[in-house]
Amino acid sequence: MEQDFVMLSLPPLVIGICAAVACALPGNFLLLRRQALIGDAISHVVLPGIVAAFLLAGVVATGPMMLGAAVAALIAAVLIEAIRRLGRIEPGAAMGVVFTAMFAGGVLLLEQSSASGVHLDVQHALYGNLESLIWLDGWGWGALLDGQALRGLPPELLRMAGVMLAVAAFTALFWRALVLSTFDEGFARTQGLHTGALGFALVAVAAVAAVAAFDAVGSIIVIAMFICPPAAARLMTNRMGRQVAWSLGFAVLSAVLGYVLAGYGPLWLGYQNALSAAGMIATVSGIILGFAALLGPCRHPGGAPRGRGAE
Amino acid sequence: MAGGWRWRKWAARRQGKIMLWQALTLQLGYNATLVTLGAAMLGVAAGATGTFLYLGKRALVSDAISHSTLPGVVLGFMVMVALGGEGRFLPGLMLGSAVSAGAGLLVLTWLTARTRLTEDAAIGAVLSVFFGLGIVLLTVVQGMSAGRQAGLETFLLGATAGMLREEAVVIALGGALVLGLVMLLRRPMVLVAFDPGYAAGQGMRLRLVELAMMGLALAITVVGLKVVGLVLIVALLIIPPVAARFWSERVGVVVVMAGLIGGSAGYAGAALSATAPALPTGPLIVLVAFALFLLSLLLAPGRGVLAAGLRHLRFQRRVHLRQGLLALAGGQPVYEPLTLRLMRRAGLVRADGVPTEAGRAMAARARLDERRWQMLRSDPAFEAAAARYDGLTPLAEVLTDDQIAALDRGLRPEAAV
Amino acid sequence: MALELVGRARIEDAVESPLAIRGLTVSYGEKPAVFSVDVQFQRGQMTAIVGPNGAGKSTLLKAALGIIRPLSGQVTSYGRPLDEMRARIAYVPQRASVDWDFPARVCDVVMMGLYRDLGLLGRVRPTHRARVTACLERVGMAGFAGRQIGQLSGGQQQRVFLARALAQDADLYLLDEPFAGVDAATEKAIIDVLKALKAQGRTVVAVHHDLATVPDYFDRVFLINTTAIAEGPVAEVFTPAHLQAAYGGRLALAQMGGAAAG
Numbered sequence: 006m007e008q009d010f011v012m013l014s015l016p017p018l019v020i021g022i023c024a025a026v027a028c029a030l031p032g033n034f035l036l037l038r039r040q041a042l043i044g045d046a047i048s049h050v051v052l053p054g055i056v057a058a059f060l061l062a063g064v065v066a067t068g069p070m071m072l073g074a075a076v077a078a079l080i081a082a083v084l085i086e087a088i089r090r091l092g093r094i095e096p097g098a099a100m101g102v103v104f105t106a107m108f109a110g111g112v113l114l115l116e117q118s119s120a121s122g123v124h125l126d127v128q129h130a131l132y133g134n135l136e137s138l139i140w141l142d143g144w145g146w147g148a149l150l151d152g153q154a155l156r157g158l159p160p161e162l163l164r165m166a167g168v169m170l171a172v173a174a175f176t177a178l179f180w181r182a183l184v185l186s187t188f189d190e191g192f193a194r195t196q197g198l199h200t201g202a203l204g205f206a207l208v209a210v211a212a213v214a215a216v217a218a219f220d221a222v223g224s225i226i227v228i229a230m231f232i233c234p235p236a237a238a239r240l241m242t243n244r245m246g247r248q249v250a251w252s253l254g255f256a257v258l259s260a261v262l263g264y265v266l267a268g269y270g271p272l273w274l275g276y277q278n279a280l281s282a283a284g285m286i287a288t289v290s291g292i293i294l295g296f297a298a299l300l301g302p303c304r305h306p307g308g309a310p311r312g313r314g315a316e
Numbered sequence: 317m318a319g320g321w322r323w324r325k326w327a328a329r330r331q332g333k334i335m336l337w338q339a340l341t342l343q344l345g346y347n348a349t350l351v352t353l354g355a356a357m358l359g360v361a362a363g364a365t366g367t368f369l370y371l372g373k374r375a376l377v378s379d380a381i382s383h384s385t386l387p388g389v390v391l392g393f394m395v396m397v398a399l400g401g402e403g404r405f406l407p408g409l410m411l412g413s414a415v416s417a418g419a420g421l422l423v424l425t426w427l428t429a430r431t432r433l434t435e436d437a438a439i440g441a442v443l444s445v446f447f448g449l450g451i452v453l454l455t456v457v458q459g460m461s462a463g464r465q466a467g468l469e470t471f472l473l474g475a476t477a478g479m480l481r482e483e484a485v486v487i488a489l490g491g492a493l494v495l496g497l498v499m500l501l502r503r504p505m506v507l508v509a510f511d512p513g514y515a516a517g518q519g520m521r522l523r524l525v526e527l528a529m530m531g532l533a534l535a536i537t538v539v540g541l542k543v544v545g546l547v548l549i550v551a552l553l554i555i556p557p558v559a560a561r562f563w564s565e566r567v568g569v570v571v572v573m574a575g576l577i578g579g580s581a582g583y584a585g586a587a588l589s590a591t592a593p594a595l596p597t598g599p600l601i602v603l604v605a606f607a608l609f610l611l612s613l614l615l616a617p618g619r620g621v622l623a624a625g626l627r628h629l630r631f632q633r634r635v636h637l638r639q640g641l642l643a644l645a646g647g648q649p650v651y652e653p654l655t656l657r658l659m660r661r662a663g664l665v666r667a668d669g670v671p672t673e674a675g676r677a678m679a680a681r682a683r684l685d686e687r688r689w690q691m692l693r694s695d696p697a698f699e700a701a702a703a704r705y706d707g708l709t710p711l712a713e714v715l716t717d718d719q720i721a722a723l724d725r726g727l728r729p730e731a732a733v
Numbered sequence: 734m735a736l737e738l739v740g741r742a743r744i745e746d747a748v749e750s751p752l753a754i755r756g757l758t759v760s761y762g763e764k765p766a767v768f769s770v771d772v773q774f775q776r777g778q779m780t781a782i783v784g785p786n787g788a789g790k791s792t793l794l795k796a797a798l799g800i801i802r803p804l805s806g807q808v809t810s811y812g813r814p815l816d817e818m819r820a821r822i823a824y825v826p827q828r829a830s831v832d833w834d835f836p837a838r839v840c841d842v843v844m845m846g847l848y849r850d851l852g853l854l855g856r857v858r859p860t861h862r863a864r865v866t867a868c869l870e871r872v873g874m875a876g877f878a879g880r881q882i883g884q885l886s887g888g889q890q891q892r893v894f895l896a897r898a899l900a901q902d903a904d905l906y907l908l909d910e911p912f913a914g915v916d917a918a919t920e921k922a923i924i925d926v927l928k929a930l931k932a933q934g935r936t937v938v939a940v941h942h943d944l945a946t947v948p949d950y951f952d953r954v955f956l957i958n959t960t961a962i963a964e965g966p967v968a969e970v971f972t973p974a975h976l977q978a979a980y981g982g983r984l985a986l987a988q989m990g991g992a993a994a995g
């Protein structure tokens with residue numbers, strides 16, 4: 006039992022938590038900047054990115070594919086900004102144009118590649134395969150101290166943990182500047198902040214988190230982690246620091262609960278087949294948001310917590 | 317050997333061209349013709365419907381609608397299998413998708429109205445959670461014995477090969493129905509998209525009209541889902557209106573243009589896809605629409621990038637020249653490098669910055685013009701003309717010679733000094 | 734009568750001026766919102782930027798501060814490029830320019846005024862907190878430090894913005910419509926704070942829309958309607974010809990009548 010858990014469940018759990026946290030952190034700022042859907046756009050263009058990378062590199066390998074996804078995300082971000090400014094189009098529509106067109110290109114390339122006889126696992130890219138990330142050397146809790154066994158950890162785990170730490174470091178380092186420029190961009194500029202560069206850095210960090218996470222939890226479900234935990238957190242508190250703390254709590258809770266429900270839920274009901282862990286994590290985050298929307302102390306517009314009216 | 321290879325390549329290309337021509341002129345047989353016309357009809361209806369969402373700045377609501385169809389599709393499949401029927405029965409799946417997309421819309425509206433969350437956050441939440449739930453249900457189906465070959469994945473990416481005949485009929489009829497409803501409801505929808513406050517003041521039932529707008533988008537999504545896939549159906553609702561907006565400032569024209577762009581994309585995309593087996597219909601339609609969007613973005617007169625860019629450059633030149641001339645006239649140095657460069661190029665100053673004869677003459681004229689404007693602006697008799705002052709317009713465009721002469725009589729005392 | 738081309742003040746004065754603008758043109762699209770404006774605000778004085786709606790008052794301020802990009806023009810502060818002088822300039826944006834639903838308390842917003850002192854990672858010390866409290870006291874908001882900003886009235890929001898600018902302890906205060914949509918008590922409180930700033934030798938420049946209160950509140954006035962009309966002491970600038978140029982006849986006369994009666 007202990008060995009089963011460490012070998013089969015611990016790595017996906019940790020990876021899920023890292024992915025959720027890495028996405029929820031920048032998600033807080035994107036939400037307040039009304040850019041929540043940039044995560045949506047980025048997660049869709051992962052598909053054309055990996056297909057193009059596969060066609061160029063000719064092998065199904067993680068490295069080139071992540072690079073391709075990152076490049077695609079970058080292209081999408083630049084294209085959205087260019088179309089928005091040049092065409093004077095509202096950001097939502099600009100995103101819609103770019104990500105659907107790039108996605109269409111991805112599907113077309115995909116058909117071409119499968120016509121040439123190679124099968125690329127699209128399902129994996131779209132909704133991940135958290136369950137398959139197991140640690141064969143994990144013979145028990147003691148393996149966590151065993152250098153030999155640790156070397157057998159799934160590479161996704163280290164990658165995701167590294168990205169999470171990098172995202173956390175970015176958030177901590179630029180916390181004050183991010184808060185200031187999110188609240189009042191004009192004032193931030195008079196303080197000498199390069200708000201344009203900072204905004205782009207935020208999107209880039211979100212893209213890195215999304216690209217690292219798609220491999221584990223699937224690209225389209227990444228967006229749930231960008232939006233649901235921060236949105237639920239916003240309904241719990243009126244303070245920025247606490248909002249981020251709540252969102253991290255919700256992200257971890259979604260990851261753990263989602264994974265457990267997907268893996269063990271069917272067994273409790275007497276079925277054999279496990280469900281999609283990534284899908285379940287998204288579902289749980291949605292349920293949490295539902296509860297926050299029904300009961301959160303700061304859910305009402307206008308800032309008055311729990312019935313105390315604004316003056 | 318090499319020659320034979322080249323010949324074959326040439327022949328293949330020629331064959332492809334012939335097929336494309338045949339496809340575009342509906343000569344590839346009854347089935348292909350039906351598919352092409354169906355796709356065109358879907359494109360027209362989607363473009364027209366999407367225009368109202370876009371004008372109301374809610375383009376991405378369609379994204380939430382389409383992603384939230386997934387659980388309904390899968391549940392529909394499960395219910396039909398449980399009832400002992402054929403799980404892939406299209407109308408059943410469509411009904412399921414409509415019900416769950418409707419639920420998604422309800423949640424979206426509720427989150428936006430009742431909590432402090434903004435609409436974009438609510439859209440993201442609904443689309444990701446419904447999609448996640450759909451994926452969970454999909455794994456349930458994969459566990460069912462009847463579900464192994466369900467092929468429900470096509471709802472994600474669209475049909476991989478060409479469209480089937482009955483599918484073409486469904487989208488053509490569905491598209492026509494939606495288009496009819498759009499025509500019927502266009503007036504209230506325009507009002508609500510443009511100015512909801514005013515529409516409500518006119519006694520319009522705002523929520524009802526908004527519901528109709530989103531309901532039509534939902535209908536388009538459900539109709540096109542199987543063929544185009546749930547991600548790409550969003551493109552048909554967004555790209556044609558955005559492209560059409562470049563061509564006109566009038567709502568009616570934008571709706572028609574969006575329909576035309578959507579229709580041409582559907583037509584050309586379906587025709588292209590009929591020419592080869594590995595060319596899926598949905599992505600081709602979207603890519604044709606995107607190409608039309610790019611053309612509009614670049615080339616449309618008025619709002620297009622090239623036209624606007626040229627206008628901006630010309631405008632910038634006018635501003636800098638005028639400012640430079642006024643500085644010359646006031647005997648002040650010109651600091652802006654761009655101003656200096658433009659003036660040098662126009663022959664108004666020499667390379668060392670000293671004004672030329674022509675430059676001095678034009679500066680004097682600019683100064684006189686500016687003085688006349690100042691006179692005019694402080695004289696109540698010229699109030700209407702004064703409103704046209706923007707620092708650039710020559711006074712001669714606003715006043716007749718006689719009027720200018722009258723103004724000059726006021727200037728004369730200073731001119732005499 | 735004849736008018737001299739106005740606004741083209743001598744360059745050498747620019748060294749003294751806390752904010753000197755030369756040849757500033759800003760346009761949204763095809764029509765200049767601000768055209769070739771030259772103006773130098775006087776040190777230690779309170780100057781109102783006055784003009785009709787859409788005359789480019791706020792645009793001038795934002796372009797001067799680098800918040801929007803001008804088509805042409807130079808801006809200096811105390812004779813140096815503006816970027817080097819940021820620490821000496823405080824800015825109070827229009828209240829409506831931010832989302833008051835942002836998750837922050839009153840004291841958090843005022844603390845933002847200390848950004849240049851704190852930097853990215855500087856620790857908030859008791860002295861910083863004391864400064865925030867003192868600034869809130871000066872605008873009469875000491876009791877609201879812990880309040881969520883979304884719960885404030887319009888006047889209270891404006892006071893919080895002013896407190897944030899006070900926290901910067903700057904030499905030049907630029908305010909965009911500080912009296913727009915605030916109650917009478919707030920208007921009084923704000924003008925008292927601004928007059929106290931002037932008494933300390935600081936410079937105040939405010940976009941203002943109410944001609945009637947200009948003589949009471951300000952020493953100087955800069956009249957603008959796309960181009961600079963005139964800059965100088967209130968009594969010298971408020972001539973019928975200038976007001977006609979800025980506003981067009983009837984409105985200006987009516988407003989002046991109101992000012993004389995009040």
